[in-house]
Each structure stands twice: as C-alpha cells, then as structure tokens.
Amino acid sequence: MVHPEILCQSPIFRGIAPDDLHELFRQIHYQVKAYQKNDLITMAGDICDRLLIIQQGSVKAEMTDYSGKTIKIEDMSAPWPLATAFLFGKENRFPVTVSATSDVEMVSIPKTEFVKLLQLNALILNNYLNTISTRAQFLSQKLKFLSFKTIKQKIAHFLLEKAGDRLQTVEIQQSQGQLAEMFGVTRPSLARTLGEMVQEGLIETDRRYIKILDKVRMSQLLMG
Known part of the structure; x- marks a missing residue:
C-alpha cells in the first residue's frame, strides 16, 4: 500500500x-x-x-x-x-x-x-x-573524491568540503567505522592516518569534532 x-x-x-x-x-x-x-x-x-x-x-x-x-x-x-x-x-x-x-x-x-x-x-x-x-x-x-589515492587525501578532501571557507572546526556525524566504510579503508588504517595528521599539526581531534589547523597544507595534500 x-x-x-x-x-x-x-x-x-x-x-x-x-x-x-x-x-x-x-x-x-x-x-x-x-x-x-x-x-x-x-x-x-x-x-x-x-x-x-x-x-x-x-x-x-x-x-x-x-x-x-x-x-x-x-x-x-x-x-x-x-x-x-x-x-x-x-x-x-x-x-x-x-x-x-x-x-x-x-x-x-x-x-x-x-x-x-x-x-x-x-x-x-x-x-x-x-x-x-x-x-x-x-x-x-563523489568521483572526485574516489580519484584520491591515499587515505590522507580522502580525509583532507572530506574535512575541507565540510568546513568550506569559513569554518575551522567541523562536527563529524559518522562513527569512525562508518567513515572507514565510506573511504573504502579499514578502521585501523583510518585511525592511524588521523593520528599521523594530528602529529603533523594538520588537525586536532576532540571526540566528534575535528579542527583544521592548516588549511593551506591540507589543500596541498590534494595536489600530491
């Protein structure tokens, strides 16, 4: 019916x-x-x-x-x-x-x-x-997103798209498992890459929030 x-x-x-x-x-x-x-x-x-x-x-x-x-x-x-x-x-x-x-x-x-x-x-x-x-x-x-070869590029594109021109901090609605599935990677690989980006001074993480510390360097990742 x-x-x-x-x-x-x-x-x-x-x-x-x-x-x-x-x-x-x-x-x-x-x-x-x-x-x-x-x-x-x-x-x-x-x-x-x-x-x-x-x-x-x-x-x-x-x-x-x-x-x-x-x-x-x-x-x-x-x-x-x-x-x-x-x-x-x-x-x-x-x-x-x-x-x-x-x-x-x-x-x-x-x-x-x-x-x-x-x-x-x-x-x-x-x-x-x-x-x-x-x-x-x-x-x-989505095709543009799938063209990125590395996990770091996919994360950078995802965060920059959500942040736009004005925001520095974005709220992540998905769980880490859902993000890994969306990126086509394993959850441990995603967690490891996020940790690397924190150590490199690109982002800060706080539970469901991620702060972009350097948009210029993040954008440069997409060109590599």
Whole structure:
C-alpha cells in the first residue's frame, strides 16, 4: 500500500498535497515491495527501468572498485528516490549495488508510468529535473573524491568540503567505522592516518569534532 503522506516529503513529490498525490497514484500502475534487513534490492549493472522510492526504512549504496574493494557511496532513508539520474538515457543501468540496512518498503514505478506522472503534473516534472541535477552534482563530487589515492587525501578532501571557507572546526556525524566504510579503508588504517595528521599539526581531534589547523597544507595534500 502506498502512503502519500510519506511520499509527499520525497524530493520528487515535494509541494504536492497527500490527497492530490493519492489521486495521481490512482491513475498509474505501481508496486510496493517489502525487503528485510540485508536483502539485496538492486545490483550495479541492473537495468534501471523503474523509479524506486524508499517508503519505509533505510538502504546503503555501494560500489566495487577495480581492485575489488567495496566502497560505500551513501546511506539513504525514506522517502528518498534511487538512481533518479539513470532512469533515462542509453546506459540506464543502476550504478551501485543497493541493499537494505533495515526492513524496507520500496515503491516501484515503471518508467512508462512515471512518464505519465510527469505529463500529469508540472510540479513533479520540475522536482524531477531539480533532483537529477542535484544528483549529477553529487556524483561529480563523489568521483572526485574516489580519484584520491591515499587515505590522507580522502580525509583532507572530506574535512575541507565540510568546513568550506569559513569554518575551522567541523562536527563529524559518522562513527569512525562508518567513515572507514565510506573511504573504502579499514578502521585501523583510518585511525592511524588521523593520528599521523594530528602529529603533523594538520588537525586536532576532540571526540566528534575535528579542527583544521592548516588549511593551506591540507589543500596541498590534494595536489600530491
């Protein structure tokens, strides 16, 4: 069963009242699929011929690099849509492997039916275009991040991106284990590299906070 009161909070349906969204869904064909924690939802390379929206629960997206190492791309939770930028085009395949990190309900809308929604409601079309533009920007940044070869470069890029031009101290929301998974490294390797950066006078750490002591030297790391 679809829940419009949840889906109307999705970037795709933002600004549409639940009753209006319910009426729109009555005009198309869709499915609601249930997954248990750790279930595989899509594999990288699968044909992307439907729009998937998380209605309940959370998932993780992972990618395998050329060395066979698994790298977490991001965590997503309801009511986030999956692979919006890959629904159309010649190579419309899922770019990542998605698995459930909790019990999940997924709304599945075939591409032809989603096109009907775009034709029925201009706000959905506008939301979708904004969403795929934002995702393209995110993926561009992620590719840049994955191009860094050393753990120190990845940490430097991560911290400088979070700090921006004005901040010196950033709050780290992720645990060290989650960061290691995101960087595609082991937790001991991440801890060791953070310790090296402290000893080199690049950063100071205080529980969930990291202070950047030398942004110039941190930026120079990214050029090496």
